[in-house]
Amino acid sequence: TQLLEQSPQFLSIQEGENLTVYCNSSSVFSSLQWYRQEPGEGPVLLVTVVTGGEVKKLKRLTFQFGDARKDSSLHITAAQPGDTGLYLCAFFPGAHYQLIWGAGTKLIIKP
Amino acid sequence: DTEVTQTPKHLVMGMTNKKSLKCEQHMGHRAMYWYKQKAKKPPELMFVYSYEKLSINESVPSRFSPECPNSSLLNLHLHALQPEDSALYLCASSQANDRLYEQYFGPGTRLTVT
Numbered sequence: 073t074q075l076l077e078q079s080p081q082f083l084s085i086q087e088g089e090n091l092t093v094y095c096n097s098s099s100v101f102s103s104l105q106w107y108r109q110e111p112g113e114g115p116v117l118l119v120t121v122v123t124g125g126e127v128k129k130l131k132r133l134t135f136q137f138g139d140a141r142k143d144s145s146l147h148i149t150a151a152q153p154g155d156t157g158l159y160l161c162a163f164f165p166g167a168h169y170q171l172i173w174g175a176g177t178k179l180i181i182k183p
Numbered sequence: 184d185t186e187v188t189q190t191p192k193h194l195v196m197g198m199t200n201k202k203s204l205k206c207e208q209h210m211g212h213r214a215m216y217w218y219k220q221k222a223k224k225p226p227e228l229m230f231v232y233s234y235e236k237l238s239i240n241e242s243v244p245s246r247f248s249p250e251c252p253n254s255s256l257l258n259l260h261l262h263a264l265q266p267e268d269s270a271l272y273l274c275a276s277s278q279a280n281d282r283l284y285e286q287y288f289g290p291g292t293r294l295t296v297t
Binding site: 105107112113114115116117120158160162164170171173174175176178 | 187189223224225226228231239271273274277284285286287288289290291293
């Protein structure tokens with residue numbers, strides 16, 4: 073069974089700081105998705121990484137897919153209170169329309 | 184239009200009530216999903232419809248009954264729920280033949296069973 077491990081589970085930092093969250097597995101992924109979920113709302117797809125070593129940028133967010141496609145990271149530069157939320161990684165194992173989800177990283181950015 | 188809408192936003196119901204949750208998308212997606220999410224946990228898949236046919240039922244109790252009237256609409260009928268069914272219920276949609284299966288979520292219905 074392919075499992076996704078996210079770390080840290082919880083992170084609380086001051087506005088302006090940088091941070092990195094991780095999504096790891098012992099298995100190889102064909103692709104990996106990152107979502108952000110704000111309290112009381114549904115998850116919003118941020119990015120899908122597909123190619124080993126790929127780096128994608130979304131404003132202050134940088135997503136990286138490991139060369140071996142077993143891990144991914146999300147780096148936020150100069151975090152802002154609007155970045156607060158639950159960050160979830162997920163992958164599609166190729167069957168039955170199911171996404172496999174990590175447990176999430178709850179991020180709080182304090183003003 | 185990348186929006187999935189859900190109604191109602193909040194719902195409080197007693198254990199003997201019957202209610203329905205509604206979901207709509209106009210992105211031409213042919214796969215639609217119901218998820219249940221408890222606080223601080225990732226979403227748990229309940230049902231998947233593909234081309235308006237139920238393709239996955241993740242051993243969900245019969246007090247939850249899904250319905251897909253057409254390719255844009257998805258309903259979840261609720262009957263005789265238990266307090267432990269209180270959760271955020273999320274609807275999502277995706278392309279049915281997309282190798283990435285990127286999912287677009289609605290804002291959810293916050294359900295409280297009293």
